[in-house]
Amino acid sequence: MPASPRDRQFLDPAVVARLGTLELKARTVVEGFISGLHRSPFKGFSVEFAEYRQYIHGDDLSTIDWKVFARSDRYYVKKFEEETNLDCQLMIDVSGSMAYGSRGITKFQYAACLAAALGYLMNRQHDGVGLTAFDERIVAALPPGRRPGHLRSLLITLDRLALGTRTNVSKPLHQLADSTNRRGMVVLISDLLDEPEAIVRGLKHFQHRGAEVLVFQVLDPDEIEFPFDRITRFEDLETNDEVMAVPELVRSHYLERMSGLIERYRRELGAAGIDYQLLSTSQPLEFALLAYLSTRSRTA
């Protein structure tokens, strides 16, 4: 997925990946993103303050600020900070397949940066943010928290994550969904190279629990475009299976399978009301933040 001229306004993920700590990476991404929002179409949509908004039909009457009405004779709705905050659980895939990377950054590194940036942003909005890392099982779990120190814990946890083995996305999803009691938001960051039906079923489980779900499918450009041209022995990162292939002979089949998978996620998740965002590791992380804020605004 080639970067558009507009993409170049944002940080190259490969550059971000070379920054020192995850905290620095997250701050760099988020602060730049926030400063950019003033020039963005999302101008005026801020999460930093509770705003007064003119009443429109359908608003809860209890939210009308009568004092303002007394002074201005107009109806304004007052938004309270407690009502905008929510708990968000970041689920990051650390299976072996996430180790692939061709543009200076692996899918895992990209996912970690994205999770850190989201965590940083959420913490800045005073939303609760938690972290769950999994491959075929949950390998690390940090419950949501709002304290400033919680962000550090989250970043340390992210920093200590190591790549696991095989993928089994649905199992951790169901485990986490069963343990969630409070409505909130779930962000899944994975390459989703697993059984789509099981994954969709797991995500719907969160919906049933009242959570808003946002799915980031992180893929390397090579996985999307299959640019290989020489005869290649492909070795599976998780199973070590080998396939000898002449790329020009299998490209169309591969791309058909890959686009079919993406389209299936897009279609089935969309039908279930789950936000889905395909991310290439060559894309700036800010796109992911925009997608998050879009979903976040709907949740608020």
Add this chain to the structure above:
Amino acid sequence: MGLLSPLYLAGAAAAVVPIVLHLLKRQQEQRVRFAAVAFLKDAPVERTSRRRLREWLLLMLRVAALVLLALAFARPFFRPAAAAAAGTTVVALDTSFSMSAPGRFERAKELARDAIRNAARADDVAVVTFADQADVLVRPTADRGSALAAVDAARSGFGSTKYRAGVNAASALAAGRRAAIVIVTDLQENGWDAGEPASVSGETRVEVRDVGALPDNLAITALRVVDGRAVATVLNNSRQGRQVRGRLSLDGRPAAQATVSIGARESADMTFHDVLAAQGVVAVAIDDPQGLQADNVRYALVSGATRPGVLVVTATGDSSRDAFYLEHALAAGRAGDASQVTSVSASSLSASPPEQIRRHAVVVLLSTRGLEPRGREWLASYVAGGGGLLIAAGPDVDGEVIADVLGSDRRLGVTPALGRPGDEQAHAALTLAPADVRHPIFRAFGAEAASLGLVTFRTIARISGATCETLAKFTSGDAAILDCAAGDGRALIVGSDLNNRWNDFPLRASFVPFVHEAVRYLSAPGPRAAEYLVGDVPAGVAPVPGVVDEGGRRAVVNVDSRESEPARISADEFQAAVTRLKDASADGARISVSEQEGRQHLWQFLLVSMLVTLAVEGLIAARAA
């Protein structure tokens, strides 16, 4: 399995090319650790194991194609199993009549049987008998019994020894094989004659099994009837002198007896007077129970048409000047042997009545100057009627006249040097050599035939005849003496003069016997070839001494008297006389294997196999693509 062109096998080294390419290609293959391999597994691509198998299969097919191509160019063939593994022992048994002395041939057969029994176990054995010609009794076989039986059944004959025939026949049987030729013979010196040499493969081993020297023997080596007398020449090949009694029979009826004393290793004439036969077969026999039997009798044909003398045709008719040496040579010898010589000029010959010419046994033509056409006709008629003509192609002889006399259809050319400056050949020291010392005109010389080589010819004439036999050649390669048949008669043409003008022949001791033998040969009765040697009998005539009937006329067959001569050679000399042509043997073997390869055509099958291999390789490669 053999290869006709083994060097082409080096081309199989090209098989390294696909192997190297295969290995290089393997090194170029990249490995990628990939996440979405599952999407490739069900793609229409082969798995690694299958691909490896196909690559190895393609590699083997390509290598096989190159090897098959190289093998096809090397032209392989299958050797016959027996020929490749085993050699051949060929036993060549001498059956000439010199082997016929009591117990002598049995000794030879025992030596032959020993050779068969002692042949290498893996070898085939073959049996050949030879005398004048060779006969293959048993071709190469592993069956020793049949070879021994063939030896047991062999009998000595009446032929003379010709080693060349036996060696060549044995060599032919051993062609293309490792071989040993065992010659069982009495090593007679006369067995090697002039002509094509006997040659064997360079790898062929020749062994000689000597039967031993001739025993004491008496032999009649010649018989002639002259002026009512029969003269038999008897050779005493014994260690002491012997008194020999001879019996003469005429047409099978005893007619006379004679006795002669002969010293050890000497010969003597036994004369039977008053034979006086108008015509018939004269046979002279002696008793020699311990020696060879075949040479104890000799036959001669007596014709009533015996002519009384020699007519010499010269330029002037003055024989004391034009034919001085010839006249004296003819007059030489014992009284009974001397010829009556009449001289006449060529110009006056046509004036003579033809009956006068026909009264002579031989006409010696020394000049054709002034010879009228009628004289030529009479001479032609004389020869066609059975007369003998001796022509000395000297300075006075015209080749065209000779052609008229002997018949132009004979394509006879006599070109005297004198008067033909362009044809003149002057040589400082030309000599002549007999081409066939067995011819009657050289018979009297015996082992001394080489003395003819002492004659120096300063000038010669070119003589040639399509139907003539060359009896002697000059050292320049030109014919020296021709024997030409014309009707029932014959003509001897000497390529120089006989009067001490172009050569010194008349001054040599060999001149007189040569003239006598030539006249005797030309004056022989009746149609020519009334006497044969056993080895020279025409087809249909049994090679057995005696009298034969050839379509209404009689002829006699005698053994070759040279076979009675005791001279021997050593086994080493025999070996030295056999030419071992290594190149020839290699060529012969190569021809043999080439013939085998040509019959089998394996290279065609290999090429077809290579094409099939390439087709299969193409199919597999296409499926992979």
